[in-house]
Amino acid sequence: MPIPSTVAGVPRSLLRDEVFTRLRDAITDGSLTPGEQLRDLDLAQQLGVSRTPVREALLRLAEVGLVIARPGSSTTVSPLEVKAVQDARDVVAAMHETAVRVAVDRLTEADLAEMSEANARFEAALRDGDLEAALAADDDLHAVPVRAANNDAVAAVLDQYSPVLRRAERLRFSTLTGGGSVARHAELIKLCRSGDSYGAAANAFDTFHSLPAARGTTDPSVNED
CATH class of the missing domain: 1.20.120.530 (GntR ligand-binding domain-like)
Structure with a gap:
C-alpha cells in the first residue's frame, strides 16, 4: 500500500530519522501489511527522497524486527x-x-x-x-x-x-x-x-x-x- 505522507523538503540532517519514522508508523498502523514486499525505489518515490535514506531506514527496521531483510533478495514487513x-x-x-x-x-x-x-x-x-x-x-x-x-x-x-x-x-x-x-x-x-x-x-x-x-x-x- 502507498505511504500516506511525504517527507519532501525535510532538512538533510533530519531526513534519515524522518524516513524511518514514516515507514515505522506505516507498518504499525497497518498501511504496510505483514508479508508485503518493500522495494526501496518504490518507497523512495512515494516519500520524495533518494534511495539511500530508505535503505538505511529499512536496515534499522530490520534491527527492531519490523521488517525481514534478505540480502540479495527481498525485504518484507515481518509477521506478528x-x-x-x-x-x-x-x-x-x-x-x-x-x-x-x-x-x-x-x-x-x-x-x-x-x-x-x-x-x-x-x-x-x-x-x-x-x-x-x-x-x-x-x-x-x-x-x-x-x-x-x-x-x-x-x-x-x-x-x-x-x-x-x-x-x-x-x-x-x-x-x-x-x-x-x-x-x-x-x-x-x-x-x-x-x-x-x-x-x-x-x-x-x-x-x-x-x-x-x-x-x-x-x-x-x-x-x-
Whole structure:
C-alpha cells in the first residue's frame, strides 16, 4: 500500500530519522501489511527522497524486527511473531515500571491532570470505536511519567521496542472494549497521586505485561511458531 505522507523538503540532517519514522508508523498502523514486499525505489518515490535514506531506514527496521531483510533478495514487513511480541512486551513493561517508580515523586498536579484528561479521551475513543484516538490517548497518558522520569536510556529503549508492541495493542483495542484499561489507568493515577511509587510502578508493569503475545488472535498474519 502507498505511504500516506511525504517527507519532501525535510532538512538533510533530519531526513534519515524522518524516513524511518514514516515507514515505522506505516507498518504499525497497518498501511504496510505483514508479508508485503518493500522495494526501496518504490518507497523512495512515494516519500520524495533518494534511495539511500530508505535503505538505511529499512536496515534499522530490520534491527527492531519490523521488517525481514534478505540480502540479495527481498525485504518484507515481518509477521506478528509471538516471541517478538513477548520480548518487546517484557522490555517495554520493565521500562515503564522504571519510569513510573522514578516519576511518582516528581509528578505535579498539572501532570496528574494531564494523565486524567488523557484517560477520559481514551475512554471516549473506545466508546466511539475510534481505535486511532484510543491509541493516541493511551500514548499521551503513559508519556507523562516517562517525561517526568527524564531518563534518556529508558526513552531510547521505549522508542526502539514500543513499535513492535503497537501491532499487538492494535489487535487488543480493536477486539476488546478496553474497559479494564480505563480502570487500570485510573488506578495508576490514584497511586501516583498518593505517592505510592512501588504500587504505581507495579501497575505500569502489569498494564503492558498483560498485553497478549498474539496468541488466540484470528489475524492470519500472526505467526506463532
